[in-house]
Amino acid sequence: MNKIREGIPTQGKGQEELLALLKEAQGKFGYLPKELMAELAESLGLSISEVYGVATFYSFLSTKPQGRNVIRVCQSMPCFLKNSQSIIESVAKEIGIKLGEATQDGKFSFELTNCIGACDEAPAMMLNSDVHVNLTPGKISQILKACK
Amino acid sequence: MPQKRIVLRNCGVIDPKHIATHLDRDGFKALKKALDEMTPEQIIEEIKISGLRGRGGAGFPCGLKWELARKAQGDEKYVICNADEGEVGTFKDRYILEKDPFTLIEAMAIAGYAIGAKRGYIYLRAEYHHLLDLLLNAISQARDSGFLQHFDIDIREGAGSYVCGEESALMDSIEGKRGEVRFRPPFPPSRGLWGKPTIINNVETLMNIPQIILNGAHWFNQIGTERSKGTKVFSVSGDVKKPGVYELVLGSRLKELVDDLALAEKVKMVQVGGTTGRIIPYSMIDTPLAFETILGAGAITVFDESRDVIDIVYRTMEFLAEECCGKCAPGREGTEVMVEILRRFSQGEGSDRDIRVLQELSNAMMLSSLCGLGQAAPNPIVDSLQYFRSAYESRIQKN
Numbered sequence: 001m002n003k004i005r006e007g008i009p010t011q012g013k014g015q016e017e018l019l020a021l022l023k024e025a026q027g028k029f030g031y032l033p034k035e036l037m038a039e040l041a042e043s044l045g046l047s048i049s050e051v052y053g054v055a056t057f058y059s060f061l062s063t064k065p066q067g068r069n070v071i072r073v074c075q076s077m078p079c080f081l082k083n084s085q086s087i088i089e090s091v092a093k094e095i096g097i098k099l100g101e102a103t104q105d106g107k108f109s110f111e112l113t114n115c116i117g118a119c120d121e122a123p124a125m126m127l128n129s130d131v132h133v134n135l136t137p138g139k140i141s142q143i144l145k146a147c148k
Numbered sequence: 149m150p151q152k153r154i155v156l157r158n159c160g161v162i163d164p165k166h167i168a169t170h171l172d173r174d175g176f177k178a179l180k181k182a183l184d185e186m187t188p189e190q191i192i193e194e195i196k197i198s199g200l201r202g203r204g205g206a207g208f209p210c211g212l213k214w215e216l217a218r219k220a221q222g223d224e225k226y227v228i229c230n231a232d233e234g235e236v237g238t239f240k241d242r243y244i245l246e247k248d249p250f251t252l253i254e255a256m257a258i259a260g261y262a263i264g265a266k267r268g269y270i271y272l273r274a275e276y277h278h279l280l281d282l283l284l285n286a287i288s289q290a291r292d293s294g295f296l297q298h299f300d301i302d303i304r305e306g307a308g309s310y311v312c313g314e315e316s317a318l319m320d321s322i323e324g325k326r327g328e329v330r331f332r333p334p335f336p337p338s339r340g341l342w343g344k345p346t347i348i349n350n351v352e353t354l355m356n357i358p359q360i361i362l363n364g365a366h367w368f369n370q371i372g373t374e375r376s377k378g379t380k381v382f383s384v385s386g387d388v389k390k391p392g393v394y395e396l397v398l399g400s401r402l403k404e405l406v407d408d409l410a411l412a413e414k415v416k417m418v419q420v421g422g423t424t425g426r427i428i429p430y431s432m433i434d435t436p437l438a439f440e441t442i443l444g445a446g447a448i449t450v451f452d453e454s455r456d457v458i459d460i461v462y463r464t465m466e467f468l469a470e471e472c473c474g475k476c477a478p479g480r481e482g483t484e485v486m487v488e489i490l491r492r493f494s495q496g497e498g499s500d501r502d503i504r505v506l507q508e509l510s511n512a513m514m515l516s517s518l519c520g521l522g523q524a525a526p527n528p529i530v531d532s533l534q535y536f537r538s539a540y541e542s543r544i545q546k547n
Contacts, residue, residue, distance in 0.1 A: 130278060
């Protein structure tokens with residue numbers, strides 16, 4: 001079996017490509033279901049526990065469904081000093097879910113992340129791969145409304 | 149002292165999307181000089197004499213690291229640029245990557261020639277994915293200009309893990325595994341990526357190489373202190389008016405950064421080196437910044453008088469416990485215990501016994517942890533106990 005649920009070619013690939021393949025699968029399917037990890041393990045000649053071990057080690061990979069748009073607010077010290085708490089509360093209020101949850105329509109999920117290196121323009125957050133800085137509660141609505 | 153921009157000389161001056169602007173500022177002249185006029189051994193000797201030490205936190209002598217890899221047997225060797233920059237409060241590498249990727253590419257090519265590697269990797273943290281296109285574009289332009297004929301560069305991205313900034317965990321991550329720390333010896337210059345001789349250098353360390361090649365080792369080792377040569381790029385944030393990136397000669401005083409450049413007021417304490425760094429009370433603001441004193445990767449986080457020491461240390465330990473790779477017991481169990489104890493203090497339920505446990509645990513972790521995370525995790529606790537003991541004592545539960 002050389003393709004994982006159509007779209008992720010694994011022919012000729014081994015452990016070295018595992019992390020990149022998991023990220024690709026994450027991008028396509030929104031998360032890493034058990035069946036996908038099992039198929040990937042078989043294709044790469046690895047054990048399921050090996051694949052699961054990598055999938056659960058990295059914070060940007062998820063074995064639970066995520067929203068199409070993943071919001072990660074930085075919770076580390078320099079952002080905390082610039083009132084990241086108000087940003088966390090604003091995001092929760094804007095999309096109506098709590099930390100660790102995803103919206104019913106699958107549009108957003110919301111989590112905290114550790115220092116993203118934007119401390120000079122704190123508080124900051126990531127929206128998928130984009131970094132948004134110098135945040136205020138007032139900016140949150142506009143930023144999130146622009147998402148599909 | 150004013151800033152001395154050696155590492156940052158091109159930042160804000162060149163266009164990071166156009167190699168021509170870099171060439172106009174002596175871009176790739178150092179690589180040309182290295183390839184045409186110097187042997188690998190001569191390059192390594194130059195870096196050794198310069199006194200350049202790693203800028204990612206550990207401060208290992210760069211020339212020595214390269215020499216060990218040079219001497220290692222094997223046709224297949226690797227240069228890795230550590231662009232994982234996960235230490236809290238550090239963003240200088242982000243700034244450098246954004247503004248001068250070409251100098252980094254040139255430095256990696258010089259390193260490759262010096263140690264006998266044909267391939268290099270930039271390990272880019274996932275949080276800097278927005279810089280991927282910029283970097284790929286810069287590499288592509290360097291390649292098209294003919295600078296990467298004997299050495300090519302690929303990018304490998306992380307996926308959200310602080311410990312993958314530790315060089316051995318980083319290599320495991322590139323190999324497609326969990327980012328777990330390796331037992332040493334063997335060290336990377338003898339057995340590293342896929343078991344081959346490898347050097348891993350921080351972004352900022354590499355940024356110094358071309359200028360040292362062009363201007364000479366003696367130019368460099370006149371700058372700085374006895375054991376800390378050159379400049380350091382500092383990342384300043386927190387309770388300051390002017391957060392940002394500042395490059396100062398090593399040996400400059402913390403006061404110059406915090407008071408004079410970043411314009412902080414009513415400072416209680418400064419954390420130098422991030423979560424695994426040192427905590428300096430404002431009374432010691434004249435402390436020079438150098439490997440001999442305090443430095444780390446140069447994260448400077450400023451806390452004003454309104455901030456609570458216990459809360460800060462508690463949050464720091466939470467971060468470290470979460471990010472610990474879990475391989476060694478001192479790191480894995482030690483950070484958990486420290487979080488538990490700090491939680492008690494934050495709730496006003498600390499005890500004298502807790503303080504004794506923290507001190508004993510700190511000694512054990514410093515001695516026996518497998519990597520710098522566990523070895524340095526006790527730093528915030530040791531320092532806060534030394535300088536802010538009353539903060540702990542006021543949270544001891546009276547029975």
